[in-house]
Amino acid sequence: MSSLFPFGFPGPTAFYLFLYVATLVLHWVFMNYVLAGSGYVVVVGLFPTNTDRPDPIAGILREWLPFMLSGAITAGIAPLLFLQILYQYEFYSANLLLFHRWMAIVPTLIAGFYLLYVVRSARFSGWPPVTRMPIAIGACACFVFVAWSWTENHLLSLNESVWTDLYGSNRIIYRSKLVVPRLAMWCSMAVAPMATIVGWQLWYAARGNAAATTSNTRRVGIVALAGLVLFVFAAGIYGWVLPPAERQVFGQPAAWPYLLLAAFALALQATSWIAQLSRGRLSAGWLTLASLGVVGAHAGVAVVRECLRIAALDFAGLYPRHAEASQNGGLPVFLFFFVVTSALIGLSLRIVSRGWQEDP
């Protein structure tokens, strides 16, 4: 990994790596909203404010979480596809080793999905906390379980040396000192992006209503900054518990520019939120910068994550597989329909905006 990611690899490998990272970042945006959003709903429920006014962030989250989960699942298909091209043997082996415990993410996701719809329902707000909280906690727990499963699966896929022992032990849980710090890092990383999206939603909903914007800015800004601080702290711990050989990857030419990008993007987000907090209102300009920061931080982290994985595997041995897969046709068709369906997605949004009736 002596060149900037992904240029140091053969063409097909670099192309699949690029597609994997790009689609993974898209998936993370939705996933962050669901993971951190469901967590926020729980926190607000456990520690309600003294005011009678319902929490505006929780209100937006409750409304949008089911859609965002749909988005997360749909957006997750593409990186899952490219993952199977890039690291098929490793990914499949980890899936098989974790067996029932891995497959449990399917019913867990369905349960979490329906709990989100319950949380979204009009009746939910009217229920007593003793009824509301188990539902909200249950939904959040489902997504934390899925995050934990992915974390464990990823780490196991990198550690081939334990596969036969794990299989022979008939255990379906992979214990590693890296699982908890890594899970904490991902969970904390989800907070600031969630706050940024909610920030846009609040900004859009409160256009022209300065009073509403001011009170909401404080709340969402503090959430975002708290998330950033937590993430930096958790990432530091994760870096600290990483074996020294793996830490060396951070200094390699493929990874360190992206580490810098992630650090810069985090600083950009922090600046954006501090500026908005000090001005007391959400602004499209600062939210745009925060959004760029989210994308930059995710892209940087995704690439560094990939560099760690590549260093842990005999990656050069996989090049022929990637080259062979790239010989299969269909790429022009994919690119064509990618453009067409993207245009139709834009058209769907335009149809709503043009056909909107204030008094239907």
Place this chain on the structure above:
Amino acid sequence: MEIPYYPINDFGPLMKGLVIGALGIFHVFLAQFAIGGGFLLCYYEWLSQSGRCRVARRFVDGFFKLLVLISFVVGAVTGVGMWFTSIQISPRTIGLMVDEFHWLWATEWTFFCLEIVAGYCFYRYGTRVDDRSRLALLGLYALAAWFSLFWINGILSWQLTPGGWIGTGSIWEGFFNPSFWPSLIFRSITCMTIAALVACVVANLIPELTRDERAELITKASHFMAPMVLMPLLGLWYFGSIPPESREWVLGGSVAMTLFLNLGVGASALIGGYALFGLLRQRLYVNAATGMLLCSLALLATAGGEFVREGVRKPFTVRDTLYSNAILTGEVAYLREVGSTTADLYPLLGANELPNEQIRLGAKVFRFQCSICHTLDGANGLRHLTAAWSDDQKRIMIARLQHTKTFMPPFAGTPQELEALVQHLSWHNSGQPEAWPQTGDSELFDSIGEMLADAGAGPGVASLPQEGRGQR
């Protein structure tokens, strides 16, 4: 030749095919409901806007909520679940499919994205936008949903009838394979039928509708079932396009497959007859209970059809390329030389409970070559299937496996491994005693080797020349 060895899980008394079959049937039913639902809603919306059925608009909004709650949740997640389950059952099969068709799968993904966005736009804003926008959103949703069927249909039908892909490796020859069109049209009509049947239930569950309004909606829904008259012809077209031996199995060669075919055909005939004569001609009213019963019949028809579709591929999961036990056609001869378990580093669970090395080897052979379709004591259990066979019979039957039953793949191991499997089965059939003699001398192994050579390393069914992708 490098063959990947994956950890193989034991599903207990459940045959692995039953696990993926159950999830697959459930997922396919929901997916077909979502696809047909898109077109049905367009039709109802048009009926409403053109003044042909005023009550249709209320129905559209109610039906779409159900569609989102069922299809966008369980349908979507079980779709991902199918991928994960396929990995659990046969990682090499799903791996081959992904390798070959990943760009078409990625294309399907773009339509999923459109489906979700157009669908949620209608779900959230359908009641707040004008008529033209409602119809446009529903049209986009329906288009995206149907195209997802288009793409996956090509990949799934390729498994049974890979067409010119075998010789050329061209994914387009594989995608537009001989069973592509009959399968696509058949499935499209199935989607319309399932959506219409669910509509009969939903029409009864909207509380504010009068009985006359419900009857009107049900009559309109029955129009969507009219294309079922084409199903017999499409079925014949489909059966004409599949390999002859696959046809023979469903037409009596395999009792289980024949029964499932009859289940699918019978359930479809009942639904079709009721729809064409009862609903369309007699304009009968369908209450919620009858509607549910018809939906259950449709689920049974789906189950029968999917079981047959999966079953007729045997002995392959990808025709002429990959056997159902995840061994490439080109690997059989190699594995007979080097052994199928030699490179399998995963330990045997419960190895200490087995009496000797030969039985342990037999257990590993069973795990690698048989466990994907068979259990020892549960569903499709080998212990039961071979209980009456003597050791010599077992040797002959297994050595000539692809000729014993043409839907079985050839045995892909050394004579020593075959004998170990025979002893493993015999030990089980004898009540698993603590001590068991090791068998086999060079004469016996030579004799097994001759039987294997005599049977050949190819499949028992007629196949295309072994020069295609299976040699990779």
